[in-house]
Amino acid sequence: MQLIPCPWCGPREEAEFHYGGQAHVAYPSDPSALSDEEWAQYVFFRDNPSGPFAERWSHSAGCRRWFNAVRDTRTHDLLAVYRVGEPMPEVAS
């Protein structure tokens, strides 16, 4: 089990958190204008890198707030955590 540093509560056990997948996937600004291909990309296709990945977590058994993290998917190391609305920090890959 790893410790995940919640930006509000500090480091807590992983079991307190809920995973939310890729971060910064914006809802389409003009949904009715989307083609089937574009809808498929929005609904089903996500980045799946081997390396740093910006993703969402929720501190569901703590403050219950969502936040973002950059985590290396090869080592599972959390490289940065940041609050919703903040830009993704630069990380060394």
Place this chain on the structure above:
Amino acid sequence: MQLPEHPDFLWDDPEPKASYDVVIVGGGGHGLATAYYLAKVHGIRNVAVLEKGWLAGGNMARNTTIIRSNYLWDESSGIYEHSLKLWEGLEEDLGYPILFDQRGVLNLAHSLQDVRDSVRRVNANRLNGIDAEWVDPQGVKEICPIVNVSPDVRYPVLGATYQPRAGIAKHDYVAWGYARAAHAMGVDLIQNCEVTGLETAGGRITAVETSRGRIAAGRVGLCAAGHSSVLAAMVGLRLPLASHPLQALVSELLEPVHPTVVMSNAVHVYVSQAHKGELVMGAGIDSYNGYGQRGSFHIIEQQMAAALELFPVFARAHLLRTWAGIVDVSPDASPIVGLTPVGGLYLNCGWGTGGFKATPGVGDCFAHTIAHDKPHPFNEPFTLERFTTGALVDEHGAAAVAH
């Protein structure tokens, strides 16, 4: 049961040639089986299987070896039952023992919704000619006496689907059997050879760049499971996959106590007993994306809690070893097998938590797809395009592993 003698060398360790008619990326079960059927069924023998580590050292060495075909939809019944029928003749076909043992599988139901879904799946299976029956808790007890069917547990067993023709096989022997037979027909099995780039010209694949140099290829088939997204990205192709850790574990060797395979989707554990005697148990996937071949310990804790409630007799067993594989999970828990927008490049991925059982079936169908540049009827529904058209094949229920 007597284990067979271990043979010395079943295949060579050749230097890669400058070019091949077909290059298969990934030397696991699917890659080896594809190469075997390319050579055997289609007479295409100038084939290389490239493996970045050692043969069958990825998910082929890490799965829990469960073989069954009791999926819900017609599309799935087609390919999984095709596979099960090939399993039934595989030992003779390969001329190699694989310890395929049709000891049956119970998929437990723990809630009224589970019961409804399970009965529906049994009916769907029967309509597709697949052996399936619904058994009540007493029937579960008769098939597998060590299952606790008492009503006063947190998630009581309300019944189960039973597929008698399901079973397990010895995963290493399966890989070695395919490797040996493919090698005997002229296929080059090249280990320690990581693909670092895919070369295209005019919208067609021309070569693969590897850690052992450039290899020209007429056609390339990707069988890289958890690393499929990384490979596809080399030609700018995005896949609807998420790579997750999937953990499993074994106990020390025990006397035979568990006569079948028991899976429970609701409490996240599936258990069989290997021929040697270990209890082999799998968990649900870890929630986060991960390429590290390890997962989090609390998943194992939950899995053990579920296993002990179902099988109180395991309380004194000791855990011997845990590990994780990297599973490529698709949005509908069904695979993606077929053509890509790049000419001569073929995709076999998205098997997620259940690829082992498909090894012979997908090997046969993927070889057909590569040889004819056209999907086999059994993998025709499993295109990449289905995520655009919406023709999904939702098998989250029958996948029987928590996603």
